[in-house]
Amino acid sequence: MRFNYDLLPGTLLSFDEISERYSQRYPDNKSLTSRGLLSPSTSSKNWTIRAVFASKDSQIPLEDVLFITSDNERKNYLSRFEYYLRQQESFLYFRRPTEPSPWNTWKVMGESKVLAMLDPASIMAQTLLQQRGYTLTLLRTEDEEEYWQLYNSQSQPCFEHARQLQFIVVLTSPLLPPATGVIQGTQVGRRVKARLWQRASQQDFTRSVRARYGACVITGTLLSDEESWPWVEACHIDMRENELGAVLDNHTDNGLFLRSDLQRLFASRRLSIDAVSGVVRFRSALPQDKTLASFYPELEGKVCALWSQVPDATRARLKKFR
Incomplete structure (x- = not known):
């Protein structure tokens, strides 16, 4: 048949x-x-x-x-x-x-x-x-x-x-x-493509930064499987965007893994990391900044816990953009 x-x-x-x-x-x-x-x-x-x-x-x-x-x-x-x-x-x-x-x-x-x-x-x-x-x-x-x-x-x-x-x-x-x-x-149109491309590149960026550090660069806080995401998050150092609104530099060297509260302070430039020494500083230029350091006495003026894992390329970005 x-x-x-x-x-x-x-x-x-x-x-x-x-x-x-x-x-x-x-x-x-x-x-x-x-x-x-x-x-x-x-x-x-x-x-x-x-x-x-x-x-x-x-x-x-x-x-x-x-x-x-x-x-x-x-x-x-x-x-x-x-x-x-x-x-x-x-x-x-x-x-x-x-x-x-x-x-x-x-x-x-x-x-x-x-x-x-x-x-x-x-x-x-x-x-x-x-x-x-x-x-x-x-x-x-x-x-x-x-x-x-x-x-x-x-x-x-x-x-x-x-x-x-x-x-x-x-x-x-x-x-x-x-x-x-x-x-x-x-x-x-560009709106749909920008959302898709930005999401894809952000996922790759997050995976690579997480794999490099595995814990908060500043405190050493681990991201364990038992903890709910996002206790520790990947963030960009150079945050410049292209014409579609996506971050230009998604290389691992342009990222840090930070505890969620510190990530937000870093992104808003209320927290900085010295590119040479790795010392953490909280902004104090504005009146509303004066009490900020008092909430983090254990971090102000201290060297990042994982500073030895931060490569030269990342330190160069910190010096240039932060």
Whole structure:
């Protein structure tokens, strides 16, 4: 009996069936994975998208819309979708069917392309959803992260919890009618890119500074697994920003690991560290500064506990920018 290699739009298949048919059709390609939205799930070095597996939002009848969250430098969703938008190359699209359906079943949407990429706050995104009876609302902003909720025409929330929505991808496929109110080729603006790039670079910076010191440079306070973050935090010495509002220098040498209260004093320049001796000083130039040192008598005029671990490149930045 001849094996069925087809991935016909509208067909319901298990992932194993999809994977087998894909391998038979494209024997030279790597196998598909469904661990994340895209296959391959991570791709920081190239822009390959072999398939999209949309496992979320099966109960929301917006099959041409992908709500993107949790993008990072490993997943690289933004750059990968942008590449396929510019090149208008196609990829396979699979989506969880509406319930009831067997476990691990996927609906084949067919060969699809990226029509547009939208900022959730943009007029185009808001109009697209409103035309279909939905309202996308920004509920709150915490630590520069935006939390969004999608409401249907009965004002009922569609997301189980408010999402840290980063951008929206609008797709075209054989099963989907043309999207109205969307200009083909639209890309996300600087606001979205700045947030994503700044978040990615900040995460790398924090990891590297934490790995170097492992404790507060001034006090030696350890950041143990039992303690809640952030008792000790990474902070920048040179805080100059680029045109997108991201810190220019995210090298490990531009960072210190400081106890949270000291980190805030350092960032506001109410605390300084002598670049030569490592001695801690609290600002006393303003009237409101006079009582500051009295709260930290054990630190004023003392050498940083981990000063011997601070490299010359970091000391040079302290001398230049602090």
